Amino acid sequence: MKKFPNAFVILISVIIFAWIFTYIIPQGSYQRILDEVTGTTKVLNNSYQSVDSEHLSFMDLILSIPRGIIRRADAIVLILLIGGCFYVIEKTGALNQGLVKLVRILEGKETLALVLVSTLYAAAGVTIGMQEEVIAMIPILLLFGKSLGFNTLTVILMSYGSTVIGSSFSPSNPFAVLIAQKEAGLPLLSGSELRLMVLAIVLVVWTIYLVRYAHRNRIEKVQMPSAHESMTARSKIILILLGATFCVVIYGLLFLNWDFNEMSASFFALGIAAGLIGRLGINGTGESYIEGFKEMMFASIILGLANSISLILKEGMVMDSIVNGLFGPLQYLPPSISAISMMVAHTFLHFPVPSYSGQAVLTMPILVPLSDLIGISRQTCVLAYQYGAVMGDMIVPTNGALMAVLALCNIPYNKWLRFAIKPTLIILLVAAIALVIAVSIGYR
Template sequence: MKKFPNAFVLLIAVILFAWILTYIIPQGSYQRVLDEATGTTKVLNDSYQQINSKNLSVLDLILSVPRGIIGRADAIVLILLIGGCFYVIEKTGAFNQGLFKLVNILEGKETLALILVSALFTAGGVTIGMQEEVIAMIPILLLFGKSLGYNTFTILLMSYGSTVIGSSFSPSNPFGILIAQKEAGLPLLSGSELRLVVLGIVFVVWTIYLIRYANKNKIEKIKMPSTHESMTTRSKVILLLLGTTFFGVTYGLLFLEWDFNEMSATFFALSIVAGIIGKLGINGTGESYIEGFKEMMFASIILGLANSISLVLKEGMIMDTIVYGLFGPLKYLPPSISAVSMMVAHSLLHFPVPSYSGQAVLTMPILIPLSDLIGLSRQICVMAYQYGAIMADMIVPTNGALMAVLALCNVPYNKWLRFALKPTLLILLIAALALVAAVALGYQ
């Protein structure tokens, strides 16, 4: 094959492969009960048993595509509305003027820019588990990064990669560790001290790796297009509103139980206000929004297709069998080896379960009793989950956010895998050492 399949073809192929697996892997299921207090469905430990269920038909396979897209409707709407919002702001000229000024300020300070942007996206991962939100920012990030002389891989590492680092090693990611701690019966935000220490170490290593790669792979700077040497008052107001919106969304996610719908509505409102302030007019704002939709549509479909894979595995009744096969043998291992093996198993499981919040709900009820049995603390069990599952978002092709970002950057998945595997394994090595240290310290 002369050319590696694009993201659309690759995900369709994986969906087909998942369907074939439903005829090969034995069907099985854990018993589940509804927790009326929280409204969530919990998995009963030691309840796995093999079953004989009807195999998925060809029609089921085909239907998994639209159903998978529908299943991620909230995230798709978020991407479309944020993408449209950013396109409207770009049409007002605010982005170009702001980036032009920022690039001038950072002239000769490219390494500082790399550190600051990486820290900003890491903070986004730590606080709100940012990933899908990066998709709509990619066109602007590419323009900004290349104006500083950084290639596409550097831009991907400092933005998307940094969000994965922050999300994985966060002590407070609401979609990751907080869900896992709740399922494990631990106080929310407990054990944050060690997590913060590990986060600090990982960020330093990540930043050093990023800087070394960026400096060795500089490209010729692409001059920023700008019709203004200085920012207009309108552009300053628009960018101030954008910053205020990000702050408001972060506050809403952390303290007001916001979800994707609230985020989408907030950015939609921002786009209308920005279009009016930027003198685009009602029709101009609407037309710009539609253009933004077009830019984000392919990425949105990719996000939905990734969801179809886990849908096929679940309805084919082999998802629980995969979980049972990955985690069952851990009870025969010493605690430190079991902790590291648990992290590795979570990374492997993240291929068929690309939602790390869903992975927490699926695995914690099974792993917590197992951890108690082998003398592994529940905090370490949660750490193994967050390090293994969320870090896998760097490389698993079933992660819709990753594939959408790669599609917008025009980077084939095989090239990204070859590039990203080394830093991912480096960070996972640090995570493994942190787990061994946590066992030795009796981390509770």
């Protein structure tokens, strides 16, 4: 059997197929207006119409690759600087010493460690919609997981997978729920009671699946390279600064409207401080940063390439046609079936629109009037969006964060898809039940 294409080949292939589809799918567009109060562009409902626009040339296809990477520059810089920061900390020995200490504490309590790490990442998804930030932590997580006897797939599930779960079922994810509620004309954070109940149920189901898989697929524990070293005072200071930086970043994201640039700056400063405190010297710290950049470069490019796909579909004037084709038929279905179908349609739409915040802005103005028409509350419409679109990040190959994580873990996408489809479908089944309940109780 031939080797399955790697992440780079897959994304380049999808970009080419997207370009070909711009010649096959009928061109169309919704009318849009600029909201001068918020500065956002809104889609007018029932404004879809066919258009006859010039098709993208081969040169446009080639140009979409650097342009897609450039448009994710902030996320790419974040990955590079966080990756470089962790590489510097690793070179000081503080990270290994800290992990050794943690592994010793958790010896014989591997299940507890798994649950705690999964819960921590799920909480990051709930609060700040974490995804890209996981990429730079993967090398450390792999080391930690293998020292506890967990295989690579378990490590991906407990980290990246848990952030997707938290982001999907969060009552407050600023990049999903809040944007969608704003577009739907709903009070922000409204309807949180049902969302919290569903979140709790999903976390229990997810944890049970994760623990069962981990126990059935244990590997021989890999001893840490510094297992016989004791933690130095310098290492303790560096790890305290690392924890403090995470706290500052989370506070900034939640209360100071921070974005990727502020996060990048914070971790860059931490890396410089850690290198100097760890006696790497100025040159040594710089060289360690460069090595960290090298480790993260492939993952960063993968993240940028994924953005080129939606760029081509939008400029080829077929993105709106895809949206219209997916959601138009829902008006002819019963409300409960429509809600579930809406969720499924969002998952499929997430292939060409890997940004779930962009998906909310694109679809909510269209779906809210449709929901009013077919008897689905706007709150349920938002539920269908967040469950379907964000959970799509678990499997869609156009999601740059997922493909970057798989690339760092050396896991082919086809292997991941075969593995991840089962837990994804289980969670979507719980989501479908929640949607039926929401329709039946008139959730608002």
